[in-house]
Ligand SMILES: *[C@@H]1O[C@H](CO)[C@@H](O)[C@H](O)[C@H]1NC(C)=O
Ligand SMILES: *[C@@H]1O[C@H](CO)[C@@H](O)[C@H](O)[C@H]1NC(C)=O
Ligand SMILES: *[C@@H]1O[C@H](CO)[C@@H](O)[C@H](O)[C@H]1NC(C)=O
Ligand SMILES: *[C@@H]1O[C@H](CO)[C@@H](O)[C@H](O)[C@H]1NC(C)=O
Ligand SMILES: *[C@@H]1O[C@H](CO)[C@@H](O)[C@H](O)[C@H]1NC(C)=O
Ligand SMILES: *[C@@H]1O[C@H](CO)[C@@H](O)[C@H](O)[C@H]1NC(C)=O
Ligand SMILES: *[C@@H]1O[C@H](CO)[C@@H](O)[C@H](O)[C@H]1NC(C)=O
Ligand SMILES: *[C@@H]1O[C@H](CO)[C@@H](O)[C@H](O)[C@H]1NC(C)=O
């Protein structure tokens with residue numbers, strides 16, 4: 001299959017030649033797409049949510065998401081997270097007393113271990129507190145918000161939780177979410193109460209004799225679908241109130257949920273533009289508020305993530321996600337209804353289940369291995385996971401997106417970005433080339449040559465990596481093997497071999513004004529390519545941090561580590577080293593266990609099988625595009641029980 005595709009492709013003529021313009025205008029590129037979210041499965045109460053979030057499958061899923069390149073995912077939105085807080089009793093004044101221990105334990109895992117910031121959605125019923133006291137609901141909400149924030153401030157300090165985000169009740173107009181049966185009026189009262197609670201938390205403290213103003217915490221909301229006024233009165237009513245007086249509006253960032261009917265990026269952006277245009281037309285006063293979109297790509301608003309769709313299994317979903325980000329970037333830069341776009345987030349951090357391991361809307365494919373004792377979970381990173389990692393490598397300034405026509409209705413998008421001083425040394429350049437998602441292998445292949453002027457320094461190096469059908473597609477490998485419910489060790493390794501980006505080309509650039517020529521003729525459609533160029537004086541790779549070894553099952557571990565944010569742009573790959581402890585407890589020599597793997601993301605699944613044990617010592621280091629290595633991480637020992 002693959003071979004014939006290549007032959008076919010090489011016989012095809014080059015259809016077009018793109019040459020980059022010399023000096024594009026760059027504008028700031030905040031990485032606004034780094035949020036993900038999910039809803040835990042099971043009962044929505046304290047016991048249900050705490051058992052879901054403490055399951056080893058959910059925790060491994062989160063561990064894998066956190067093992068994307070630094071900055072790829074910064075925030076995670078987990079519905080009903082606050083149900084982890086347990087209502088104990090009322091004190092003598094009738095004020096609720098809460099037990100935070102399970103919430104704290106989960107936050108420690110998420111925040112300290114995985115370095116992900118939560119998006120706290122103020123939703124839940126906490127053992128019935130809010131429903132039992134309908135008249136005092138505002139009072140209870142204000143108290144709950146204030147108590148929760150103060151508790152976190154006391155545990156972590158104000159600066160450590162400065163990146164946390166706060167949002168009102170998710171999609172309150174939907175019955176399935178509005179568990180308190182809030183009316184338009186009680187919803188307004190609730191939002192105001194949450195606002196007061198946030199403002200009063202961490203209230204005036206004296207610090208070295210001086211008064212300190214509490215940090216202002218922005219509130220996002222109303223996380224609405226904004227369909228008709230009749231069907232979604234709560235969210236529209238809030239906008240109505242805010243339009244009357246933005247100064248007294250309880251929300252600071254207007255959040256909405258828009259999706260595509262068929263999951264295309266164009267539909268999502270069209271829907272968002274149309275909605276914001278409508279909101280601004282009716283409520284012109286809201287033009288000053290930043291806006292954020294939580295994106296789902298499905299038809300059914302609630303249960304849609306689990307509907308299996310072929311395109312969500314393979315590279316097409318990865319390409320769609322990048323395309324969605326590019327469209328939002330374009331809309332943000334254009335002086336239109338999305339100019340105040342603050343962030344978008346992807347509703348794809350769910351845990352998939354049998355028999356839809358790959359086809360549900362998730363970043364990872366999840367296999368429940370029921371035949372082992374005890375059962376365990378195996379995870380595979382889908383191409384959309386690679387896509388999020390690629391986006392993290394973009395610089396902090398971007399040029400306008402360029403389009404290279406393939407035919408009348410298809411074009412390759414080119415997004416150029418840079419970081420560092422302009423024209424001088426210490427520069428970094430990252431460009432994403434994106435073929436249209438519709439251009440699947442079944443369509444006529446169009447081929448281009450891309451020439452990029454890499455004028456950043458005379459001593460530099462470049463690297464190109466790909467997301468491409470078959471070659472970076474564990475789903476394809478699994479289907480070829482007959483889609484077994486329990487893939488064996490051989491197949492699992494084969495699937496993991498194709499779960500990282502494909503290294504296309506890398507090498508030094510010796511002269512200023514060098515050009516790189518990329519010929520896409522050999523690449524099956526649809527594809528995405530990331531080109532990075534680093535000058536020799538760009539900051540060198542730092543030592544990997546927080547090396548962690550987590551058990552997958554007997555004889556298998558998931559190894560992950562944290563990257564330093566300012567030094568991994570020029571990373572080529574990681575090396576994972578291991579020193580085994582034999583049955584006598586004696587260790588042998590260090591072995592490079594990741595030999596032959598292209599590992600540009602900070603994790604490695606080690607499953608030696610009959611070749612050895614996982615007991616022993618681990619260390620990792622990075623290798624950059626100049627072939628220079630970083631210092632080794634700390635050595636961590638792992639022992640199976
Ligand atoms: C590349 O860009 C630089 C600076 O923008 C320009 O001076 C140079 O002429 C360009 N080189 C080529 C080969 O186009
Ligand atoms: C909310 O309303 C629904 C439908 O009207 C009803 O079935 C449910 O019992 C109500 N829930 C509460 C907690 O009042
Ligand atoms: C979605 O796909 C269906 C079937 O391919 C098509 O009939 C429909 O027009 C599409 N809808 C949109 C909004 O593109
Ligand atoms: C999105 O809007 C543009 C311009 O209004 C239109 O040309 C295009 O067909 C729309 N696309 C979809 C998928 O609705
Ligand atoms: C919002 O406020 C503007 C100006 O203050 C007013 O013209 C407009 O009618 C208001 N919108 C609604 C729906 O009341
Ligand atoms: C494995 O067990 C889970 C939980 O009981 C079940 O949902 C799933 O369908 C099982 N998988 C297979 C392949 O039977
Ligand atoms: C890079 O270019 C500068 C200016 O042309 C020159 O001074 C320097 O020696 C060059 N470096 C190398 C390694 O060629
Ligand atoms: C593993 O599974 C693959 C595909 O299902 C099969 O071809 C192969 O023989 C199996 N290997 C072993 C060692 O069982």
Ligand SMILES: *[C@@H]1O[C@H](CO)[C@@H](O)[C@H](O)[C@H]1NC(C)=O
Nearest residue numbers: 461506507508509625626627
């Ligand atoms: C790094 O080493 C590889 C393999 O030895 C070589 O192909 C590549 O050109 C080297 N890169 C640099 C920047 O020297």
